[in-house]
Amino acid sequence: MKNISIAIDGPAAAGKSTIAKRVAAILGFVYIDTGAMYRAFTWAVMQAGLNPEDEAASCTLIGKLKIDLLENGTVLCNGTDVTRAIREPAVSSNVSYIASYKNIRLELVEMQRALAESKSVVMDGRDIGTYVLPNAEVKIYQIASVECRAKRRYKENQEKGIPTTMEEVIADVKKRDYIDSHRDFAPLRQAEDAIPLDTSEMDIDEVVDAVLKIVKEKTGVEGCR
Numbered sequence: 383m384k385n386i387s388i389a390i391d392g393p394a395a396a397g398k399s400t401i402a403k404r405v406a407a408i409l410g411f412v413y414i415d416t417g418a419m420y421r422a423f424t425w426a427v428m429q430a431g432l433n434p435e436d437e438a439a440s441c442t443l444i445g446k447l448k449i450d451l452l453e454n455g456t457v458l459c460n461g462t463d464v465t466r467a468i469r470e471p472a473v474s475s476n477v478s479y480i481a482s483y484k485n486i487r488l489e490l491v492e493m494q495r496a497l498a499e500s501k502s503v504v505m506d507g508r509d510i511g512t513y514v515l516p517n518a519e520v521k522i523y524q525i526a527s528v529e530c531r532a533k534r535r536y537k538e539n540q541e542k543g544i545p546t547t548m549e550e551v552i553a554d555v556k557k558r559d560y561i562d563s564h565r566d567f568a569p570l571r572q573a574e575d576a577i578p579l580d581t582s583e584m585d586i587d588e589v590v591d592a593v594l595k596i597v598k599e600k601t602g603v604e605g606c607r
């Protein structure tokens with residue numbers, strides 16, 4: 383069977399990774415969390431004592447980081463397990479700066495394309511349908527209201543024991559939406575051929591079903607729940 387790529391893009395905390403992970407498991411595809419790669423880069427910049435708002439300083443790490451996404455969800459940066467650290471508020475509030483630097487994006491996009499080359503994948507991010515995998519068989523643009531996204535992210539943080547207030551989460555989501563959609567290179571936007579999916583009023587199973595239906599229509603591939 384030919385490899386199939388499913389691109390799921392959308393703003394911060396829209397639930398893309400939850401959906402992408404489940405859809406990948408159902409279809410037997412590999413899930414690739416590109417946001418985790420930008421987060422790992424940001425973590426490494428901060429760990430090195432560099433300022434993520436300083437593009438030249440941040441770019442000195444290009445070519446020096448080996449970022450691995452393991453099948454069990456573990457994220458490694460030069461062999462260190464950063465799975466939890468990359469979800470901390472300090473990384474979340476700086477990652478959009480790192481993601482706006484063209485040369486860092488070019489390096490991570492190359493890794494992402496290589497990962498999608500030999501396997502069927504579900505890849506989530508901001509620019510997958512528009513830039514990373516423009517020929518993806520299925521493109522979904524997953525959105526939800528700011529309030530709804532902030533509520534979901536707040537609950538997720540609580541479950542993971544990450545201390546944040548609702549106000550901080552709302553401010554972070556709005557700030558990242560702004561920076562991600564206003565950067566010059568590969569900004570967040572809906573690809574012309576992407577199917578929009580507003581999940582504000584949907585639960586996880588409903589969103590998964592909607593995505594599977596689109597995948598079946600576009601590719602004929604069916605998963606069994």
Ligand code: DC
Binds near residue numbers: 395477481482509510
């Ligand atoms: O999906 P996430 O919240 O983990 O993503 C973290 C940041 O990385 C997000 O603010 C924007 C950036 N990002 C990006 O610019 N392009 C991607 N393909 C994925 C994430």
